[in-house]
Amino acid sequence: MNEPPGAETVSIVLPTHNRAHLVGRAVRSVLSQTHTDWELIVVDDGSQDATPAAIAEFRDPRVRYLRNDPAVGPARARNVGIRSAGPSGYLGFLDDDDEWLPRKLERQLATFRASAVALSAVGCGRIDCGPASSEVHLPQYRGDVFEHLLARRARGYGAQLILVKRQPGQDDVLFDADLPCLEDADYSMRLALQGPLDFVPEPLVKIYRNDGGPHVWNPEAAIRGYECLARKYEKELATRPRVRSYYDICMARDLASLGRVRECRARLRKAVAASDHPVRLLVWYAASLAGGSLGVRACARVLPVHPPRVTTGVPVPA
Numbered sequence: 001m002n003e004p005p006g007a008e009t010v011s012i013v014l015p016t017h018n019r020a021h022l023v024g025r026a027v028r029s030v031l032s033q034t035h036t037d038w039e040l041i042v043v044d045d046g047s048q049d050a051t052p053a054a055i056a057e058f059r060d061p062r063v064r065y066l067r068n069d070p071a072v073g074p075a076r077a078r079n080v081g082i083r084s085a086g087p088s089g090y091l092g093f094l095d096d097d098d099e100w101l102p103r104k105l106e107r108q109l110a111t112f113r114a115s116a117v118a119l120s121a122v123g124c125g126r127i128d129c130g131p132a133s134s135e136v137h138l139p140q141y142r143g144d145v146f147e148h149l150l151a152r153r154a155r156g157y158g159a160q161l162i163l164v165k166r167q168p169g170q171d172d173v174l175f176d177a178d179l180p181c182l183e184d185a186d187y188s189m190r191l192a193l194q195g196p197l198d199f200v201p202e203p204l205v206k207i208y209r210n211d212g213g214p215h216v217w218n219p220e221a222a223i224r225g226y227e228c229l230a231r232k233y234e235k236e237l238a239t240r241p242r243v244r245s246y247y248d249i250c251m252a253r254d255l256a257s258l259g260r261v262r263e264c265r266a267r268l269r270k271a272v273a274a275s276d277h278p279v280r281l282l283v284w285y286a287a288s289l290a291g292g293s294l295g296v297r298a299c300a301r302v303l304p305v306h307p308p309r310v311t312t313g314v315p316v317p318a
Contacts, residue, residue, distance in 0.1 A: 013081030016096035029099035046071030120195035159184035181225030241274035
């Protein structure tokens with residue numbers, strides 16, 4: 001059966017804000033894709049630097065430039081791009097300080113084609129590029145991965161990593177612009193509720209750390225993000241106390257990094273009853289009394305607390 005026009009076309013949304021010195025790298029990584037049937041929608045979110053000129057250097061007709069003025073934030077900027085997408089079969093996302101490896105789209109589209117079930121999205125591994133070293137992270141779970149995403153266990157399904165199947169006649173899933181952080185985690189969870197997810201078991205995206213100035217992900221935003229996520233999924237978390245406890249642990253860790261030790265202790269007290277690691281949390285708490293926020297941060301490095309295990313989804317054999 002012949003595919004309808006645009007079935008293999010990928011609409012790629014790239015929001016950017018004051019990253020004229022970096023956004024060109026991201027655009028070039030799209031231009032280098034071995035799968036060439038795509039459109040790139042660059043959403044300039046109120047940049048005050050040379051971003052318009054940086055994008056104007058690319059003469060490829062597949063690159064489109066949109067501008068928000070004033071800035072509306074990354075989630076809303078992504079939604080502007082989604083709503084502006086042409087009649088394509090897939091959606092992809094790229095941040096302005098990261099880059100795709102050349103076979104990303106090719107390998108993910110092949111996974112869609114080879115699947116015996118209708119997939120909602122396909123993720124992949126990533127390379128975290130730090131100032132001194134790099135680290136590869138590969139996905140572990142496929143299929144019904146909502147529980148793993150809710151518990152913050154499932155790697156490989158961040159916004160820069162996934163390729164989303166668009167459903168003809170259905171509205172696209174949009175990012176929740178009310179979330180100050182973790183909006184991509186929420187986005188992937190809502191995709192997982194629509195159908196199974198799969199992944200390419202290799203790193204296909206480079207994520208650059210500390211390379212682009214201020215980031216949406218920071219301790220203050222993460223705390224508010226977890227609070228918002230806990231309210232949004234209150235019903236689900238009410239029957240999953242270990243997962244809810246882990247959210248409090250994450251917030252306690254971020255509160256310690258901000259020196260807000262009293263609030264950190266309050267989160268630890270709340271988390272300990274339902275946690276898989278009560279003894280470790282008690283050590284964290286004792287460290288907060290003896291050494292304040294520095295004590296908690298030291299314990300978090302030496303005695304880390306990992307996300308709780310869940311039983312759904314298909315783990316990849318070791």
